[in-house]
Amino acid sequence: MLINPLKDKLQTLKLTGFLEALAEQEPTPALWVDLSFEDRLGLLVDREMAVQENRRTKRRLMAAKLRQNATPEDLDFRSSRNLPKPLLQTLLSGQWIVNHQNVLITGPTGVGKSYVAEALGHKACRLGYNVLLVRFPRLFQSLEIARSTGKLLTLLKMLARQDVLILEDFALTAITSEHRQDLFEILEDRHNIHSTIITSQIPRPDWHERIGDPTLADAILDRLVHGAYTLDLKGESMRKTRVQSTSQVDS
Incomplete structure (x- = not known):
């Protein structure tokens, strides 16, 4: 899959953490070459989870x-x-x-x-x-x-x-x-x-x-x-x- 259509889909799905982490990995592919697909995917998913939890925390603080x-x-x-x-x-x-x-x-x-x-x-x-x-x-x-x-x-x-x-x-x-x-x-x-x-x-x-x-x-x-x-x-x-x-x- 081409990278730009993938980014568009991530944006549509509002997976901003995943998208940010992918953008950080993209310019330096050599740094990630030794990682397995699962490990690299795990880093992207971890970032998305962190971003979503931060968003939920902000909502809870506002509601408090x-x-x-x-x-x-x-x-x-x-x-x-x-x-x-x-x-x-x-x-x-x-x-x-x-x-x-x-x-x-x-x-x-x-x-x-x-x-x-x-x-x-x-x-x-x-x-x-x-x-x-x-x-x-x-x-x-x-x-x-x-x-x-x-x-x-x-x-x-x-x-x-x-x-x-x-x-x-x-x-x-x-x-x-x-x-x-x-x-x-x-x-x-x-x-x-x-x-x-x-x-x-x-x-x-x-x-x-x-x-x-x-x-x-x-x-x-x-x-x-x-x-x-x-x-x-x-x-x-x-x-x-x-x-x-x-x-x-x-x-």
Whole structure:
């Protein structure tokens, strides 16, 4: 087969990785002469698989709605953050997702809770998992709108099927009785099936009181806390530190 018609067919099939690898091999045939047909074909197929996986990862990252460009490589392990490197390395392996465990991240405002959560979400996307991030206030707004428009079940199903659901700012605002029930339904649907990451400024011992109703609080926390990994971050606000650094540079 002539090379140009072959390239046209690869383009039509959208096998761009295969096409790119073939174009790289084409000018230097002597480099590949010792390879068998199967080995050379394998190199082309491997490139196509890598390109397709990269494309899928980009789609997962877009769908996740991560708000920061937080990656595992940029995590700050300075001692002042109380960010245990061995634990983070364990979490970055993704085994907690396989085991359907949760991650609970607490600490003062600006200390990097969201950054850590989103770095874990970023890694999960790379590992092939579907991820969604939503702040609790926005979650409850969406649930209220869905309820009023008859789409509550659709929204609950969408939340239930996420491999990793990142819920930020837990218990930052008052939780109504309706919100408590909604939260229970979400966590019940996900319990022992998928993983959830929670971030909160509120210390974990105070969560029960902030949720309100003792019976529902017990049920919610049982599904959240049992078997979960916990990170309690400390230190100065990273936002405050950045502002101070900028002021020093400007002066």
